[in-house]
Amino acid sequence: MRNSIALKNAFITKILRTGWGSSATLAVLSMIVSLLALCLCSYFAGASPLQVMVALFEGALRGRYALTTTLSEWVAMTLCGLAVLIPYRAGFFNVGGQGQLEVGAVAAAAVALSLNAPRPLVIMLALAAAVAAGLLAVSVPLILRLRRGASEVTTTIMMNFACIQFMYAMVTGPLKDARSWYGTTPPVPQAYQLPSFPPGSGIPAGMWVAALIALAAAWLMNSTVFGLYLRAVGSNRPAAVAAGIPVNRVLTGAVLMGAALAGLAGGLQLLGYTFRVAEGWSKSWGLVGIPIALLGGNPLGVLVVGFLFAILETGARSMQALTGAPAALIYLFQGLPVIIYLGLRASAWYSRWSQAAG
Amino acid sequence: MNTRADDDVRQPYAVKMQGICKSFGPVRALQDVALRLECGEIRALVGENGAGKTTLMNILYGMYKPDRGRIWVWGEEVGRDWSPGQAIARGIGMIHQHFSLIPAHTVLENVVMPRLTWGKVLPRWHEHRRALEELAAQYGFSLRLDSLVESLSVGEQQQVEILKLLYQGARLLILDEPTAVLTPQQIDALLQLLLVIKSQGYTVVLITHKLSEAMAVSDSITVLRGGRLVATLPREGTTAQEVAKLMVNRELVVSGTAATERPQQECVLEVRDLVVEHENGKRSVDGVSLTVRAGEIVGIAGVAGNGQSELAEALVGIRRATSGSILINGADVTDRSVRSRKRAGMGYICEDRHLNGMFPDMSVAHNLVMEHVDLPPFSSYGLLRHRRIQEAAREAIEAYDIRTPGPEVPMGNLSGGNQQKVVLARALATKPRILVACEPTRGLDLAATAYVRRKLAGCAAEGIGVLLISSELEELLELSHRILVMFRGRIVGEVRREDFDVERIGLLMTGQAPAEAGGGGDGDAVG
Incomplete structure (x- = not known):
């Protein structure tokens, strides 16, 4: 032994x-x-492992529709991964990505459904509202942590419930689609939906946004004083205090950045992928962001791991259809x-x- | 199975320990210690921090296994499976520095709890209560059994701990630094209680570094130093001076080619009436005033836990000062942040580099520049200039002889001595006027220790003022121009280099202020 x-x-x-x-x-x-x-x-x-793997990857990557779906999933996976990663590197475990994403989508829906303005303006405003909602959702756990030392793991999990209930209240109340028999918002008008880029390619514009943000995050972490401070605070907080680093400011910045990205993910998914917020509209992107961040380890890693997770998410259905292996295996x-x-x-x-x- | 110690059949003893050795990693905490406790005596166990007092008693109590050595309790040798459970069953009880009480439970519940077993669904509280009331009356405890422990004062909580041991049937009580948290009145009460307990035939071991307490109640005094038992003296006919002399190493001589430079007149650090209070109102720094001149090394001596760490943290700005003022180079920085104080010329070597001196998973280079990376040339407009950082790191690695495969290696991979060199290099990189150095050589090997000490002396030669806080008297004697002694948050004495006297410093450290001490300390404020 x-x-x-x-x-x-x-x-x-x-x-x-x-x-x-x-x-x-x-x-x-x-x-x-x-x-x-x-x-x-x-x-x-009862399925052949080889067939399962083939079906999984083919179902996610073969054909325009499958590829578009996978890339759309990738948007949310990447942003939610970063929403966990950036605060995590500063020593704040943001488990509240899901809630931040949900309220972000609700806020974006409220803007996109009520405004009547040129397309770029509406899209910008809707995404800004999504970001703001994400920030609002994290403000309570953040303030409790800074002022009272409350564990953010607990408070962000609890905020998830509050945010999801808020989403339900909105889609069954003020934002409800009058023609629908279940809780959902009306679809975002085609004019305000996110186009694909390049036009007609089927590649969601959000993917470029997410990729650019991941690159920017990598640059921020490695090449700025703020990024160095952020890693220092996460590495050894008392030492950061002793070194004169403005610890609370750095922590606040990192947490707000993370929550903003989770909110943005909600807005992008609404405008570019689901077009509605409804009961059970979202996959658990915000929660899957946690394993993506932990495995990715850095912003570029999140991009890679996020893609793998997106493939699994999309390929699961064809895997079940073609081989009979249950799609739930993917959650494993x-x-x-x-x-x-x-x-x-x-x-x-x-x-x-x-x-x-x- | 248990062998009787043949030479002790006639004379009863409580405990006999022979040839006890214990190492923690490379640190030899106890070396070949032999101890004998007579029945019905109060034994004081004295020594500086790290002398091995607590370790020895933890071995007796079964918390640690000795590497070598034999233990007899009440005449019977204990087995290899000696544990606290067995120790309690054999009548040994120990109260650690941190109490093990449940605050939300009553006194009665706390005292009875260790005697309860899983099978007893309904304890017979009335019987326990009656027995306890008798016991409490017998020893003059003034406790109400139904009070919640959280509502009690620290002194009363300690009484609960003692009552708990007595109720468990302990006949040998070990108290580890019982007075550290008590007020003078509570200390008197505790010492009286110990005398009463002794008069009932109990044996008591009092671990302390305060000689006044040892002299007040003990029958004999055992002195440990550096893991070895130095002597056991009967209290009768022994003076505190003699014991203090044994506690500190007599071999220490004022060597020091180090601090030969004469300090300049310019005052780089001035502290006036500094008070630091904890949330619970306890004053860890109680009205300290001191000055450090440019090029001067001022040592702070004292047994750990007498406010030195808090003083350093308040100076650097990690801890808030309750009142008083701190001046760097004549500028008042009392209300300024850590960063602002560093800009004003404060350098800091922290007490425990693993705790707050380094970022183990970040590179040596980043560790070296962390305190001034936001300034040119290491960054501009918030962007890091990697090449400048690497260059500076290479220079520091060269200048301080830091043994590392390269500046990109995570700092956690370096050896302790090289880590400390990084910490030192970082503190000095900002060209401070005053360097607060806490235990700068703790845990280092001889070569690294010598290097750090040389470097500190070099700082002074360059005109940096150094406040050296150390529990190593030898280090203070070697380096300091003056030594201030801290005891219970106050500066109780000052000794200049020309009249360094180990004995006197030792007495001051243990609270045995000699007559002329009052005049020396510039911090010995009234009130």
């Missing part, structure tokens, strides 16, 4: 020494292991790699720690 633990530690230490212990390697490793687990599960569900993939990744990283830390101590 002891021997095997020592052996395992030696193995991990070796990996660490050769530079293979970086977060990126562990993330890729855990995703590969998870895909293998997916294959295994589909085998037990949303959780499993994170657990494997955290496990690997913890043991890597442990071996480093025990090395340092011994």
Whole structure:
């Protein structure tokens, strides 16, 4: 027993020494292991693993409609991943992405459905409203954290419930489509929907926005004083205080940025993908943002992992249709790699720690 | 199975420990310690921080396993599976510095709880209450059994802890620094209580670094120093001076080629009547005044926990001062932020670099520039200038001989000594006028320690004022022009280099102020 633990530690230490212990390697490793687990599960569900993989990726990438859907999913996955990642790097675990996204979409819908103005103006205003709503949704947890030291994990989770109930109240009340028998807003008029770019290509304009934002976030993290401070606050907050870094300002900036992106994701999905806010309109983008951020590790990583998650989300349906493997297996993939990744990283830390101590 | 110690059959003893060794990693906390406690005595266990007092008692109580050594309790040797549970069953009780009471429960519930077992669904509270009332009356406890513990004063909570041990049937009570949190009146009450307990035939071990308490109640005094047992003396016929001399290392000599430069007249740090209060109203810094001149190293001596850390944090701006003022170079910075004080010329080496001195997963280069990265040449318009940062990092790595594969390596990968060099390089990179250095050599090996000390002396030679807070007397003697001694948040004495006297400093540190001490300390304010 002891021997095997020592052996395992030696193995991990070796990996660490050769530079293979970086977060990126562990993330890729855990995703590969998870895909293998997916294959295994589909085998037990009576489908051929090879066929399942083929159906999954074909269903997500083959054909214009599938590709458009995947890219649209990618928009939300990337932005929600960044909404978790940026505050997380400053030491604030924003679990409230889902709620921020929902109220963002409601705010965008309210603007797009009530204004009558040129298309670019309406779209800009709707997205601005989405951002503002996201900021509003995070303000309560943020203030509680800064003033009272309340754990943001608890408060942002609770805010999710409040935000989702607010969304229900809006779509069954003031914003309800009078012709509909269930709670939904009217569709956003075609004139105010986000076009694809280049026109007619089927590539959602939101994808370019999300990609640009991810690149900007990478630049912010690596090349600005603010980004350096942000990582310092997340790395060791007391040390940041002692170094004279304005910790609360940095934290506030990071959290507001994250929430703004989650709100923006809601607005973009409304204007470019779903066109309505309704009961159960949204996938759990805001929550999936958490594994995407943890596995991605940095803004560019979020872009990559977000794409993989988008493929799985879109491909799940054709996988079920073509092979009979239940689509719910995909949700296994949303959780499993994170657990494997955290496990690997913890043991890597442990071996480093025990090395340092011994 | 249990062997009787043959030479002790005639004389009863409470505890005998032989050849106890204990290491924590590379630190040898206890080396070959032998201790014998007689039945019915009060034994004071004294020594500086890190002398091994608490470790020794934790071993007796079963919290730690000794690496080597044997223990006999009431004449029987204990097994390898010695644990707190067994210790309690054999009548040993220990009160740690931090109480283990449940604040929302009553005194009765707290005291009875350890005796309850899972099988007892309905405890017989009335029987417990009657027994406890008897016990409390016997020892003169003034506790109401139905009070909630959270409503009690710290002194009363301590009485609850003692009552709990007595009710568990402890015959040997170990108290770890019991007076650290008490007011003088509460201390007197506690010491009286210990005498009463002793008169009933109990054995008491009092871990303390305050000699006045040890002298007041104990029957004998055991002195530990650096993990070794130095001596056990009967209290009768021993003076506090003698014990203090044993506590501090007599080998220490005022060597110091280090602090030869004469300090200049210019005053770089001035502190007036500084008070730092905790939320609970306890004053950790209680009216401290001091000055540091350019090129002067002022040492702050004292047993840890007498307000030194809080003083440093208040100076740097991490902790708010309740009252008083702080002047850097004559400019009042009392209400200014950490950053603003750094700009005004404050440098800081924190007490625990892992806690608040470094960003372990960030690169050495970023760690080196963190405090002034927002200034040119490291950034312009909020954008980092990576090349300048790398250049500066390479220079610092060269100048301070930091052993690292490169500036991009995460700081957490360096050895402790090299990490401390990074911390030092960062603090000095901003060209401070005053450097507040807290325990700058703690946990470093000999070479790194020597390096840091040389560097501090070099700072003074360049005209930087240094406030050196250290629990290593040797370090203070080597480097300081003057040493101020802190005790209970006050400066109780000042010793100049020409009359450094280990014995006197030791007495001041343990609260045994000699007659002429009052005049020396410029912070010994009245009230």
